[in-house]
Amino acid sequence: MQVMTEHTERDGDYEHHGGFPVYAADPDNGGPHFGRLVEALRTVQDLAVSTAPPPEVIAQAAEQAEALAALLAPYTAPEGHYPAGRSVGLPGRGSLLMLPWTVEKFDRTGVRSTGVFRRYHMGGNGAAHGGVLPLLFDDLFGMITHAAGRPISRTGYLHVNYRKITPLETPLVVEGRVDRVDGRKTFVSARLTEPDGTLLADAEALMIVLLPGQP
């Protein structure tokens, strides 16, 4: 996947991306063990919201979690200088915040991503939490805008239509594109479906190109 593509219609300003620093993808995806660490942490997240261990096991888990945090804490780095969010070869670009989905198509005509919602993403009665769908769509819309060669943009609005209960642990597809461009405004839309095409949710959003210096 190409990142920070070279140029667009706002050529002169493009390198500034508003007030954003220029990010680059991590070509090593965080090195040989990073993907494994992120996957293990995701499994811990799944278990943290779905297990009921006895107090002595909780105490042991707390100690191990505290030890892990102490191990990593000395290596805190500035934004854009850690692999999370920049490892485009990993699910969710290696960011625990993002859904662990895999980008399958990334070009000017749109972006498609596939994956599952896991136990961690559950809302009520076995279905995906309503809040994780906007997260999926928002990140997709950022990628769509980027893949279309637009400078860094922020979401002005994001509208989600929940059409059907979104299941967990079921392979799903999300795909979207730029519908229209009007100056700084990029209008985008996307659909979340089951592999057989059953529509679960659709969304539309307005992405607004940042002006120089805008945060």
Ligand SMILES: CCCCC/C=C\C/C=C\C/C=C\C/C=C\CCCC(=O)SCCNC(=O)CCNC(=O)[C@H](O)C(C)(C)COP(=O)(O)OP(=O)(O)OC[C@H]1O[C@@H](n2cnc3c(N)ncnc32)[C@H](O)[C@@H]1OP(=O)(O)O
């Ligand atoms: C990080 C990547 C690392 C590399 C890894 C590799 C690959 C990754 C791939 C892709 C990812 C790449 C990049 C993604 C990076 C960053 C994306 C971050 C996205 C976000 O983090 S997103 C967070 C939620 N987002 C906000 O936090 C926005 C808060 N907000 C504001 O910051 C301002 O609001 C702002 C600046 C957006 C606009 O403010 P402003 O003052 O400059 O402009 P203004 O208000 O004049 O709007 C201009 C025109 O939009 C119309 N308009 C505005 N809002 C509207 C609305 N709601 N409905 C209808 N129309 C609306 C106006 O009516 C006017 O229209 P007109 O010109 O026609 O009059």
